Amino acid sequence: MVTGAAGFVGSHVAEAFADAGHEVLAVDALARSPAPELARRTWEQVTARPGVTGLEVDLAVDGLDAVAAADVVVHLAGRPGVRSSWGAGRAAAERDNVLATGRLLAACMERSVLRGVGDRPPTGKRSGPRGVRGRTPTRKRPARPLVIVASSSSVYGSAGHRPHREDDPLNPASPYAVSKVEVERLAGLAARDGLRTVLLRYFSVYGPRQRPDMAFHRFVEAALDGRPLPVFGDGRRSRSFTHVEDVVAATLAAAGADLPPGIAVNVGHPEAVAVRSAIGMLTGVLGVRPEIRREAPVAGDAARTWADPGRAERLLGWTARTGLAEGLADQIAWHRALRAREVRV
Numbered sequence: 504m505v506t507g508a509a510g511f512v513g514s515h516v517a518e519a520f521a522d523a524g525h526e527v528l529a530v531d532a533l534a535r536s537p538a539p540e541l542a543r544r545t546w547e548q549v550t551a552r553p554g555v556t557g558l559e560v561d562l563a564v565d566g567l568d569a570v571a572a573a574d575v576v577v578h579l580a581g582r583p584g585v586r587s588s589w590g591a592g593r594a595a596a597e598r599d600n601v602l603a604t605g606r607l608l609a610a611c612m613e614r615s616v617l618r619g620v621g622d623r624p625p626t627g628k629r630s631g632p633r634g635v636r637g638r639t640p641t642r643k644r645p646a647r648p649l650v651i652v653a654s655s656s657s658v659y660g661s662a663g664h665r666p667h668r669e670d671d672p673l674n675p676a677s678p679y680a681v682s683k684v685e686v687e688r689l690a691g692l693a694a695r696d697g698l699r700t701v702l703l704r705y706f707s708v709y710g711p712r713q714r715p716d717m718a719f720h721r722f723v724e725a726a727l728d729g730r731p732l733p734v735f736g737d738g739r740r741s742r743s744f745t746h747v748e749d750v751v752a753a754t755l756a757a758a759g760a761d762l763p764p765g766i767a768v769n770v771g772h773p774e775a776v777a778v779r780s781a782i783g784m785l786t787g788v789l790g791v792r793p794e795i796r797r798e799a800p801v802a803g804d805a806a807r808t809w810a811d812p813g814r815a816e817r818l819l820g821w822t823a824r825t826g827l828a829e830g831l832a833d834q835i836a837w838h839r840a841l842r843a844r845e846v847r848v
């Protein structure tokens with residue numbers, strides 16, 4: 504089960520599980536997306552994929568029967584975004600991050616502790632890797648699913664002279680970051696009750712289908728329109744920009760790993776790059792020299808996010824492989840492909 508499957512990260516994760524031969528229940532509310540039109544288009548692509556079943560449901564109010572069929576729940580549904588969380592997005596962050604995650608975890612905890620391999624899921628719907636259904640039960644396995652929960656580098660606040668490690672103190676600086684800390688706490692409580700939860704702290708993800716409110720998306724669209732690039736602050740902020748294919752690889756690795764319940768793992772590129780350097784690369788790939796339009800810095804936006812990838816390397820055998828220039832070229836190709844089909848996002 505992949506929640507948030509109409510979204511940026513969730514759509515890639517759902518497709519990757521399906522491509523790896525798993526049966527995927529893709530879940531999303533669509534109308535809860537900050538970009539509902541893009542979510543609808545993405546949803547149509549994802550649910551057309553062989554092996555993917557779509558379920559449109561709002562996890563803050565419904566849809567929890569669906570967890571009965573899942574061996575692994577990858578919970579990517581939620582309301583992202585630091586900037587919007589100071590305004591109208593704040594209630595959405597509380598509802599779609601904290602409330603929805605709490606309900607989902609409770610539903611997973613309600614499942615009994617063991618079931619036999621081959622027991623049919625209550626809905627009788629497809630579940631888990633192909634080939635498991637219908638076998639004679641020979642051994643017991645956990646009936647409760649492994650639950651992988653999306654967290655964020657924003658729980659750390661800003662990095663100092665070294666990258667953030669998972670056991671660093673948390674220092675959230677925006678309502679969004681506070682909601683993610685709360686999500687982490689809920690997952691920790693569920694882990695204490697024996698639910699296998701894993702927290703993946705994603706760092707500034709980019710690539711095809713990136714959300715329209717995110718920096719590279721805004722920069723590429725502005726550059727392709729011939730408009731000045733809207734930059735919050737002076738461009739000195741730096742980020743462990745991480746390509747979505749690397750994020751997918753880490754997420755799939757977490758689904759296959761035997762990790763201690765409640766553990767947090769950084770999913771971030773080990774190099775922090777300044778926004779203005781990234782703009783230099785991006786405009787280099789585009790072959791343009793656009794103007795920059797400076798906008799007021801966003802409260803709570805970390806001066807630097809920087810991932811220490813050591814735990815991910817040790818426990819998941821994962822490291823980010825995509826360099827920024829290569830990854831940006833990939834994202835730009837996606838924007839161009841949409842425009843060629845006269846789709847604006």
Ligand SMILES: NC(=O)c1ccc[n+]([C@@H]2O[C@H](COP(=O)([O-])OP(=O)(O)OC[C@H]3O[C@@H](n4cnc5c(N)ncnc54)[C@H](O)[C@@H]3O)[C@@H](O)[C@H]2O)c1
Nearest residue numbers: 507510511512532533535536561562580581599653705708
């Ligand atoms: N993109 C990043 O750089 C990044 C970084 C750190 C953490 N994250 C986290 O990763 C997750 C995915 O982020 P994204 O960028 O793909 O966001 P996204 O907005 O593209 O996708 C989230 C999806 O969740 C769905 N959703 C929201 N509330 C829902 C609800 N109540 N019930 C069902 N579906 C609901 C939305 O419709 C949307 O399609 C989020 O939890 C986000 O906080 C993302």
